[in-house]
Amino acid sequence: MSIAIDRVTRIMNTLVKSLSHMGISAFGAQELVVRGRVSGKEFSTPVNPVTVDGCTYLVAPRGQTQWVRNARHHGEVAMRLGRTRTPYDITEVCGVDAVPVMRHYLRKWAWEVGRFFPEGVTARSTDAELEAIIPAHPVFRITRQAA
Template sequence: MPDASETHYRKPGRFTQHVANNLVASFTRAGISIWGSRVLEVKGRTSGQPRRVPVNLLSHEGRQYLVAPRGETQWVRNLRAADGNLDLLLGRRREHRTAHEVADTDKAPILRAYLRRWKAEVGVFFDGVSADSTDEEVARIAPRHPVFALDPLA
């Protein structure tokens, strides 16, 4: 986990918090995935209560990943505190999963795939880096965007 001097977080605006996230979460809860959307449920690190947030589930080279385009979000902190234990919700379907944080040096192909899929939605959070950026540019922003590999279901 990065120390406070390295922590990066881009807080969502009012529209995102109160309209867009609620809209995507509503569709996802109804069983309609929008480009791989799921509702992530993880135990709150302080309250212990389940916390839910819409996320983009990335499938890449036979694995599934969660990427935090906004950086050190509440869901990232909660997931770390919950030792990677989470549920992904789509309609009435609940998948119990375990996540492991990906090392910064291994993030480049995952971030490229994420940007290729959702650049229109999240590109602004990557400081001008795109799926076609140089390896050096992707490596520069990698520490600012937590990535979690999800273990396959048993």
């Protein structure tokens, strides 16, 4: 990844997080909050949730990142928009079950995150091509925790 892309990514993440703190969802983006595996400290990052067949999902376009490892470890995350913080249980979706989610995600968000996926992989890729990239770009179903 080039320095220019890193700079653009940092700027975009800062912008989306700032908007989220003000209660504004840029194109549906929200702020994901996860606890660190060792420190227990909260970390946040912008994410682009998608809804497929009535369920909400998160895709990790940048791969096996810290938020992915932390979410797997704790089995829960929170989504924040403005002052509203909503806790969710998180379940990884693998293989063929994740293909429709990945296809929808790429259809909706490729303009922003397409550069993080292997060249040639798009929403129009075959099911087998999408299934092949899912281990490197995990998919999670999030379910709102009971109050």
